[in-house]
């Protein structure tokens with residue numbers, strides 16, 4: 001394959017083949033010269049690497065043999081609201097239903113676009129063809145220049161409802177027909193802190209409580225000052241990194257800088273984290289500055305994580321290919337759903353990279369992340385747990401929503417494996 005692809009024309013033909021058209025990767029940025037790539041020896045090896053990533057990302061996300069034989073034609077896509085919670089319900093012409101809990105904060109702002117543009121595009125589609133539907137909505141002329149987290153969070157909510165629908169119709173858990181099938185029944189969780197600016201000792205106390213509550217064996221806290229750093233934040237960072245290790249000698253430690261640093265500071269902080277055996281540093285520099293991120297990644301030993309704000313599949317795979325990150329974190333909402341996130345995970349797997357889905361604490365984000373992690377052989381050892389939002393009466397079917405000894409059991413119920421209080425659903429109003 002690599003010899004054929006040495007010819008530019010053949011390469012284009014390969015990339016626009018049916019498989020790649022389905023994956024939505026119609027073209028690929030030109031390759032960097034071999035000298036710019038640290039982990040690959042020569043131009044042939046570079047091409048092989050790129051091909052492996054693209055081929056893995058292009059594989060079908062659903063196990064076709066487990067899908068219903070007859071079309072699941074979508075007749076209606078409804079956005080429902082109860083309090084701060086937004087739900088998406090898809091209905092087929094046969095009366096089957098799928099339900100997802102959407103990203104409430106984003107939907108509360110962009111619901112007019114969801115209702116007037118996104119939802120109608122899915123009507124008439126066959127829900128079994130989830131990937132093609134998402135791709136078609138992405139490529140529709142009305143979405144030219146609508147790229148971004150707000151757009152993809154709308155698409156993700158419908159995609160999740162379609163995936164739920166398939167499971168309801170086939171009486172199967174998503175993890176049966178998603179990816180290559182379920183690879184684990186249990187997901188170990190980590191707990192994250194959303195606080196900055198508090199005293200290091202207060203942060204330690206917070207995690208003592210968290211660890212006691214859910215038994216987490218891994219934690220993540222925040223460094224820097226979010227998209228910048230200053231004297232006070234750096235003082236806190238330097239105190240917190242050793243203090244956390246002293247306080248939790250047997251716990252896996254992660255830290256998230258949320259794009260705070262410049263390259264020299266990021267490298268200095270990364271080296272300090274290495275001394276105390278941290279497992280990753282997330283978003284050390286501007287999240288969309290791939291060159292700077294790679295400058296950090298290539299100079300430190302600690303794995304560099306990122307990707308929660310990425311919304312382009314092409315950019316994500318490019319970052320994997322060019323070793324911008326050591327560990328990728330697609331956000332199931334911001335990145336447009338489970339199937340696109342799986343593509344990133346598979347692209348990463350093709351080059352031995354770990355994928356830890358990112359979640360925002362909205363809707364049932366943690367559940368979707370659990371289902372995705374349970375379907376990926378290269379999922380990280382711990383996944384973020386944020387729990388069910390207050391006032392959202394959702395419970396798992398055949399699994400757990402509250403960790404025991406830091407472990408969640410992956411739901412086995414149909415589709416997304418959750419049940420919503422029927423009264424709560426009945427009281428939800430249709431958003432028009």
Ligand SMILES: [Mg+2]
Pocket residue numbers: 256258282283308
């Ligand atoms: Mg983060």
